[in-house]
Amino acid sequence: MDLDALGACLTTPACVVTQATSGLIVGMLLFLVAAGVTLIFGVLKIVNFAHGTFYMLGGYVAYSALGATDSYALAVLSATLAMALFGVVFERALMSRVYGSNVLMQLLVCYAVVLIFDDVVKIVWGPEFHAMGMPPAFQVPPLFIAGGVVPPFYAVLIVIAALIAIVLGLGLSMTRLGKTVRAAAINSQMVSALGINTTLLFAIVFAVGGGLAGLAGALAAPVRSLSPGMGFSILIESFIVTVIGGMGSIGGALVSALLIGMVRAFGTIGFPQFTDGLIYIVMIAILLLRPQGLFGRSP
Amino acid sequence: MKPHPASRDVVIAAVALIVVLAIPLFHRSPAFEDFIIRLSAMALFATSLNLPVGNTGMVSFGHGMFYGLGAYAFALMMQMTDLSLPVAAVLAVSITTLASFCVGAICVRLSTDYFAFITLAFQMLFYSVVISWQSLTGGDQGLRGGIPRREIFGFELSSQLHLYQFCSVVAVLGLLALRHVSTSPLGQTLRMIRDNEDRASFLGVVLWRARLLAFTIAGAFAGLGGVLAALFVSGAYPELADWPNSGQAIFAVMLGGINSFLGPALGAAILLALNDAVTRFTEYYGLVLGIVILAFAVGFRRGVLDFLRLAWPRSSK
Numbered sequence: 267m268d269l270d271a272l273g274a275c276l277t278t279p280a281c282v283v284t285q286a287t288s289g290l291i292v293g294m295l296l297f298l299v300a301a302g303v304t305l306i307f308g309v310l311k312i313v314n315f316a317h318g319t320f321y322m323l324g325g326y327v328a329y330s331a332l333g334a335t336d337s338y339a340l341a342v343l344s345a346t347l348a349m350a351l352f353g354v355v356f357e358r359a360l361m362s363r364v365y366g367s368n369v370l371m372q373l374l375v376c377y378a379v380v381l382i383f384d385d386v387v388k389i390v391w392g393p394e395f396h397a398m399g400m401p402p403a404f405q406v407p408p409l410f411i412a413g414g415v416v417p418p419f420y421a422v423l424i425v426i427a428a429l430i431a432i433v434l435g436l437g438l439s440m441t442r443l444g445k446t447v448r449a450a451a452i453n454s455q456m457v458s459a460l461g462i463n464t465t466l467l468f469a470i471v472f473a474v475g476g477g478l479a480g481l482a483g484a485l486a487a488p489v490r491s492l493s494p495g496m497g498f499s500i501l502i503e504s505f506i507v508t509v510i511g512g513m514g515s516i517g518g519a520l521v522s523a524l525l526i527g528m529v530r531a532f533g534t535i536g537f538p539q540f541t542d543g544l545i546y547i548v549m550i551a552i553l554l555l556r557p558q559g560l561f562g563r564s565p
Numbered sequence: 566m567k568p569h570p571a572s573r574d575v576v577i578a579a580v581a582l583i584v585v586l587a588i589p590l591f592h593r594s595p596a597f598e599d600f601i602i603r604l605s606a607m608a609l610f611a612t613s614l615n616l617p618v619g620n621t622g623m624v625s626f627g628h629g630m631f632y633g634l635g636a637y638a639f640a641l642m643m644q645m646t647d648l649s650l651p652v653a654a655v656l657a658v659s660i661t662t663l664a665s666f667c668v669g670a671i672c673v674r675l676s677t678d679y680f681a682f683i684t685l686a687f688q689m690l691f692y693s694v695v696i697s698w699q700s701l702t703g704g705d706q707g708l709r710g711g712i713p714r715r716e717i718f719g720f721e722l723s724s725q726l727h728l729y730q731f732c733s734v735v736a737v738l739g740l741l742a743l744r745h746v747s748t749s750p751l752g753q754t755l756r757m758i759r760d761n762e763d764r765a766s767f768l769g770v771v772l773w774r775a776r777l778l779a780f781t782i783a784g785a786f787a788g789l790g791g792v793l794a795a796l797f798v799s800g801a802y803p804e805l806a807d808w809p810n811s812g813q814a815i816f817a818v819m820l821g822g823i824n825s826f827l828g829p830a831l832g833a834a835i836l837l838a839l840n841d842a843v844t845r846f847t848e849y850y851g852l853v854l855g856i857v858i859l860a861f862a863v864g865f866r867r868g869v870l871d872f873l874r875l876a877w878p879r880s881s882k
Contacts, residue, residue, distance in 0.1 A: 313678050363863050369624050369677055374819055374862040377812050382855035389849065498808070502689060509682050539697040546690035550671070553683055557675055 272536030283414025285531045291420055291489065293527025294427035298482035300504035300511070300519045301434060302475030308451040308514030309471045312361065313369070315376035318501030319383045320476045324349045324483025325492045326391055329398050338401035338488075345484035346477045353476020354469050362468070380497065387494045396492040404488070423485050430478070431520050438516060447471065451514060506549045512562020522560060570748060578741045585733045589726055598729040600841070602797050604834055605736030609790030611817035611829035612743050616783040618815070619823030620747060621776060622759035623673070626681045627688030628814050630668070631784040633806025634691065635661045635791025637702060640801040643712045658788045665784020666777070673776040688811060695803045707802035712795065732793050739789050744826055746782055755779050816858055822868030831870055 275281040299321050306314045324345040331341040356379065364371045404419040438444035450457045450467055458464040482500075490496070507526055511518025526545055533541040552560065589598065610632050617623040639657035642648055648656070668687050672680055695702045703709055746752055754775050757765045766772055795801050804810060813836060821832025843853045865872055 307678075311678075313681070360859070360863060367866065368622075369681065370618065370815065370819060370823070371862050371866070373624065373626070373681070374816060374858055377816070378855040378858035378862065380855075381851035381858070385849040385852035385855070389852075502685070502808075505682055506686065509679065509686075513678065540693065542693040543690055543697065546686050546693070549686050550683065550690070553675070553679065554671060557679065 268538065269536055272532065275532070275535050278413075280413030280415075281535075283412050283416065285535065286528070287414065287416050287420055287424075289527040289529075289531030290424050290524070291527070292530050293524035294424055295482050295486050296500070296503055296507055296526060297520050297523035298427055298430060298478045298485070299500055300507035300523055301431075301516055302478045303504050304508045304511070304514055304516060304519045305447075306471055306475045307508065309447055309454065310365070310468055312365070312372055313376075313505075314361075314475070315373055315501065316356065316379040317475065317479055317504065318497030318499075319380050320349045320353060320479035320497075321483040321486075321500050322387065322492075322494070322497035323352065323383060324480030325398075325487045325490075325496065326387055326396075326483075327480065328484035328487050329391075329396055329492055332398060332401070332487075338403060342481065342484040346481040349480025349483070350473040350477035352480070353472040353474075356476070357469055357472035361472070362465075384494045384497070391492075393494060398487040398492065400488050419488060423489075426485065430481070431516075434516055443470070503545070506545060508559075510549055510552050510559055512559030515559070515561040518559055518561030571745065574741060574744050574748075578737050578744075582733060582737045585737075586730060589729065593726075595725060598725055600837060602725075602729055602732045602793070604830075604837055605732040606790045606793035606797060607814075607817065607833040607837060608830040609736055609739045609793065610787050611814045611821075611833045612740055612826075613783045613786035613790065614814045615818045615823060615826075615829045616743065616747065616755070616779050616786075617776075618818055619828075620752060620759065621755040621779045622677075623776060623780065624677060624681045624815075625684045625780070625783070626808075626811055626815070627668075627684030627686070628783070628787055629806050629808065629811035630684075630688035630691045631661050631665050631787035632791040632794065632810065632814075633695065633801070633803070634664055635788030636795035636801040636805050637695065637708065637791075638788070639792040640708050640712055640795045641701070644708070644710060654789075654792045657792050658785055661788025661791070662781060662785040665787075666781045669777045669780035669784070673773050673780055685808065685811070688806065688808065692803060692806050692808075695806060702801075702803075705803055707804075708800045711799045728796065732796070735789065735793060739786055740830065743782075743786055747826055751775065751778065816854075818868075820858075820861055820868050822871030822874070825868070825870035825874060828868050828870040832868060835869070 275285060299317060302320070303314055303317050306312055306317075327348045328341040328345040331344040332338055335341065360375050360379065361372070364375055400417075400419060404417070404422070406418055409416045409418060409421065438448060446457065446462055446467060450462075450464060454464055454467075457467070503526060504523075507519055507523045510525065511520075511522035526548070529545055529548055530541055533544045537544055585601065610628070614625065614628045617625050635657050638660045639653055642653040642656060643650070646653070668684070672683050672687070675683060696705050698704075754765065754770055757768075758770065758772060758775060762772055765775075791801075791805065794805060814833075817832035817836050818829040819832065820835055821830065822828030839854065839857065840850065843850050847853065861868070867875070
């Protein structure tokens with residue numbers, strides 16, 4: 267524990283800017299993954315334990331696509347589309363078969379997919395860590411804000427994630443599809459009875475969730491290393507985000523993802539050995555005080 | 566008149582124990598004895614998990630915490646104090662019981678999905694404490710230096726045969742105790758809660774109290790399994806408390822059959838045998854295990870014993 271260092275950082279603008287930026291990065295990536303988890307839970311009442319796998323595969327697909335095309339934009343696009351497709355296949359081929367079963371079966375199907383694709387990644391890309399490296403377009407001098415260092419890629423990443431958050435929020439509240447999704451979250455049988463194709467709707471929800479996770483993986487690839495187990499740690503954190511924010515709430519996911527990002531960024535300075543523990547403590551505290559989460563409807 | 570069910574269980578347990586103890590008299594096979602030692606720990610772990618999962622309908626995804634806690638508490642006490650083995654084991658199980666009581670007190674009022682999450686979060690909290698408290702636990706290297714194998718009741722646990730006998734006896738007694746819990750009025754109450762919690766509540770059952778009791782008992786027996794695991798590996802490793810271990814236990818429960826008492830133990834045996842067989846041929850154990858899980862979850866939709874009981878309804882009831 268090093269509270270002096272934390273205090274010293276909080277009084278230095280440069281340190282605050284640097285840490286807040288890294289907190290924003292972590293938070294925004296988490297948001298992209300958690301938004302999918304919370305969307306799928308909201309509509310289907312299914313906890314997708316395999317969501318981290320989408321993120322991991324997104325990172326690896328982007329890595330290979332960048333190698334093949336030399337264009338980071340294409341890499342991000344292909345990872346997003348590939349994972350949207352993967353989400354649909356996963357939903358149609360596996361999850362749709364266990365919709366009526368208990369949580370245990372759903373959990374096991376996801377667990378199996380996690381195990382299988384961790385090994386598939388080892389077979390295709392090898393068990394070692396890969397570093398994608400910063401795309402050439404972003405290899406420019408960093409920005410300085412109040413003495414803090416902000417790499418331009420970070421700024422772009424934050425802007426993209428913020429745009430996604432806005433599009434997702436507006437899409438859910440303004441468009442016809444968004445309204446259908448919200449209606450299905452409340453009562454999917456009623457939606458189905460009104461003549462809306464819920465099978466298609468569920469597949470779309472998984473496509474959006476998978477695509478967002480793939481996008482997050484592709485965006486994370488330049489700033490983090492790729493490894494076969496990378497899906498699990500982000501999965502646990504995105505669960506924490508959904509639970510803190512309230513399951514099914516996109517706005518809650520955004521707020522709590524940023525909260526977790528900041529706890530992580532400033533926690534590394536104050537409690538370098540115990541950052542993970544700090545996050546679990548935040549989650550347990552919130553669940554005790556407000557079990558439905560910050561923005562959740564009470565059950 | 567049918568024999569009293571409890572005495573029938575005791576007879577089955579005694580016969581099973583005699584058979585297991587007799588095998589080394591005829592044929593010594595280190596690989597087999599090794600398997601039984603590991604199975605005794607895993608069977609206790611999985612069967613105890615079935616008390617909240619199968620009996621009560623609470624999907625706990627953090628059961629590995631208590632397995633790991635039992636192992637660490639026992640190994641640390643053996644290394645740092647001069648306590649005799651049974652005392653250290655009893656203390657380790659008591660610590661685990663207390664921990665599962667505290668975690669349970671916080672968690673049991675939450676609904677299914679939140680319950681799975683928060684038990685997982687507690688496990689990961691415990692895991693990160695184990696990893697970061699290096700001076701006590703050895704961090705990610707695990708607790709090394711071995712456990713002093715003190716002699717108890719004439720058992721010399723550094724000999725594989727004696728460890729085999731010790732673990733079989735503990736596991737069979739533990740399973741018998743769990744069987745007793747599951748057939749007791751408490752066990753019946755838990756099944757009623759699982760099937761219809763509103764009705765149970767109307768009948769005057771205090772839901773959270775019964776659930777907390779189930780969760781605490783399950784934690785205690787997982788801790789006992791952890792003690793056996795610590796004896797086998799002669800130490801304790803963070804992997805014991807990591808999430809794939811909880812996943813394995815859940816899968817063992819499901820593979821054997823959640824509605825049969827011996828299902829989880831059978832599932833643990835199948836899982837261990839699968840592990841041994843697959844790792845001999847390929848390093849991609851997760852790939853094979855995942856496919857097997859999918860076959861059971863999507864294909865059969867139930868575990869082996871439940872499947873057999875459906876096929877021959879009266880044979881095992």
